[in-house]
Amino acid sequence: MWRRFRVSLVGGIGPGAVLIAVLLAVFMPIGHAYAQSDSSLNLTTSPLPVALNAKPGQTVSTDLRVKNGGTKDETLQVQLLKFAANNDEGQPRIADRGPNDDYFDWVSFSQDKFVAEPNVWKTITMTIKVPNDAGLGYYYAVVFSRAAKPGQTDRGASIAGGAATLVLLDVKSPNAKRQLEITSFTSKKRIYEFLPAEFTVRLHNNGNVFLSPSGSVFISHGDKQMAVLDVNPGHGNILPQTSRNYKVLWADGFPHYKIKENNGAVVTDKKGNNQYTLDWNLQDASKLRIGKYTANVIVIYDDGQRDIPVQASLTFWIIPWRILGVFLVILIIIGIGIFTVVRKLWRSVRKVKPKKHKEKDAGKTS
Secondary structure, three states: OOEEEEOOEOOOOOOOOOOEOOOOOOOOOEOEEEEEEOOOOEEEEEEEOEEEEEOOOOEEEEEEEEEEOOOOOEEEEEEEEEEEEOOOOOOEEEEOOOOOOHHHHHEEEOOOEEEEOEOOEEEEEEEEEOOOOOOEEEEEEEEEEEOOOOOOOOHHHHOOOEEEEEEEEEEOOOOOOOOEEEEEEEEOOOEEOOEOEEEEEEEEEOOOOOEOOEEEEEEEEOOEEEEEEEEOOOOOOEOOOOEEEEEEEEOOOEOEEEEOEEOOEEOEOOOOOEOEEEEOOHHHHHHEOOEEEEEEEEEEEEOOOOEEEEEEEEEEEEOOHHHHHHHHHHHHHHHHHHHHHHHHHHHHHHHHHHHHHHHHHHHHHO
């Protein structure tokens, strides 16, 4: 799925300044595209991200593609930045080169400046010459932006917008440590009236190289398995010594809340939050959820030798009190009706019995 974001690059503060202060959708699967644009520049890059593996002393290359989505030719330049984890939601913090970032010197591009024609994919080859003393992980951000006009020397001031591709390089090392743990597995609520139920799997990379875990959340009701939900379906990466939260939703129930839309547009409140509506699709009536449920999560990562599973579990309840309330009212009404009928019948029987006794007594007297 293609994504578009608006980007502003910091200008007027010199070449050593941070050029980008944006939240990128970092760890999307390879083959997806990422786009950024301002009012005049519209660029799309692919793939995102790029994960490379190399041995010390080895040279590796990868093709990066960029497309100009505008209506006229653009002269673009290629810049090399770095990124690190910005928060627990998988968004990076992109920054300029630091004084000790010698790994920038390993990189070269087939072209540093080129003309991008409208709606034509342009391929730039990135080559990394890994030195013999390298090891562990290195994280590059390759930025495509409008080239500075002749006479302009302040890079930051000359850039109006750009698009970035993230490149993760794992240099094999005997000192590599790959270890992942589930630090928490939580449900948004302990008791739900209706689905969806929302779970958060928090993973922490205790190692010194990036990891790309995968896994599933298994929902069961008693001995019956109800659902299998993917964790990290996009194969996103977790950088060393950082944590990342993965949201998992279970919405397969009757009824269930869904995002409210009006003519295809999402309806939000005054604060910009999505509004929800309760969907009563009678075709899903057999999916009424009620009772105690168990959620088990199993996440698998590669420790360099084999797949290692880690797991956690929790319980939650679904109590559709409105539906139960309606059934209770119906049962009360039926109960009152049955009681009324039985009471009338009983009174009728009691009236008939004395009359019969009087008839018998009269016969004995005569």
